[in-house]
Amino acid sequence: MWKGILLVLTGACSFGILSTIVKLGYHQGFTLGELCSLQAGFGMLVLWGIHFLSGAKTSGLKNKDARTSFILGSSTGLVSITYYQSVQYIPASVAIILLMQFTWMSMLAEWVIYKKRPTPIQWVAVFFILGGTLLAGGLLNNGETPLNWKGIGFGLLAAIFYTIFIVVSGRVAQSLTPLLKSAWIVTGAFLLITLLFPPLYLINGRFTGTSLWIWGIPLAVFGTVLPPFLFAKGMPQTGVALGAIISAAELPVAMLSATIFLREAVTPLQIAGVVIILSAIVVANLQRRSTPEG
Structure with a gap:
């Protein structure tokens, strides 16, 4: 049990630092398309x-499960694009809060x-998640936290696409190993990203002439390799x-x-909002575990 907890916790922490890495990449002058393409x-x-x-x-793709995983990869590609686009407009600490709205969106989708x-308790949890989001997002800080409606919109879109992936992925491609399933999903994501953002960095000198290629390594490791495994x-x-509770880390x-590396200010109200969101996630998932599947 404890080994499993440590594995899931490490995977969640890997996901958690992605927005900071992307924000730092933007500071170096790299673009959304370049970072998404390199990660995938x-x-x-x-x-x-x-x-x-x-x-x-x-x-191969003649196999239905492999084909389904490949197609499902489009949703993860859209998560990366919209989430990282959100980070361009709003603080990384706010973007992750918007992404976490998948917790209640997935309940509605199911x-x-x-x-x-x-269940009634899960509805109550949704109410507290939304309330905590208002606090954690800095919407009650009297303008202290800069917010951009484009960033909010892209953050919520990322949550919607992530919801699609969460709800569907657990019910498809059961015949594939987790590694092979992940490989096909990421391949599908890479194809979508390549269609939207052609990898011109491979021919214009930016891949080898700058530190761009270096940024692809942590993005891939922490975003597409470690967490699925x-x-x-x-x-x-x-x-x-229990895994869902731990992944809320x-x-x-x-x-x-974001606070340490990006120097983003976090107010006491935002901290309180995070505590409320995490508590609601714990309660909702404990209730789900105690409720028989029906």
């Missing part, structure tokens, strides 16, 4: 490399798609409900890294 491209190469070295069977009605290994040991880690 490097991640795809590493995942496929590990898969082939493992000697496991490879399922209700609409799979007729899995949220760690979650795949840890979730079976912790269970989905992504929120405080993101805010802490």
Whole structure:
């Protein structure tokens, strides 16, 4: 159990520092398309490399599960694009709060798609998550935290796309190993990103002539390689409900890294909002674990 907890916690912390890395990349003059492309491209190469070295069977796109995973990758590609676009307009500590709205969006999506009605306690949790978001997002700080409506919109879009991935991914491609499934998902994400942002950095000298290639390494490791592997290994040991609670560590880690490395100011009201959001997530998922599947 404790090994599983540590694995899931490490995966969540990896996700948590992504927004800070992207923000620092922007400060170096790199673009949204370049950073997204490098993250997916490097991640795809590493995942496929590990898969082939493992000697496991490879399922091509003629396989329905492989094809489904490949298509599902478009949702993760859109998460990266919209989330990192959000970080361009608003503080990283606020962008992660908007992304975390997938916690209640996924409950609603499961209700609409799979007729899995949220419990009364989960509805209460949604109310507190929304209330905590108002505090944590700095909307009650009398203008102290700069907010941009484009950033808010992109942050919520990222939450919607992440909701689609969370709700669908656990129910498809069951015949594939977690590593192969992740490789096909990231390949699909890379294709979408390449169509939207052609990798001109490969021919205009920016890839080798600047430090751009270096930024692709941490983005790929912490965004597309470690989290899927760690979650795949840890979730079976912790269970989905406890795993979801532990993965909420992504929120405080993101805010802490933004405070340390980006010098973003975090007010007591925002800290209180984070505590409320985390508490609501814990309560909602503990309730989900105690409720029989129906």
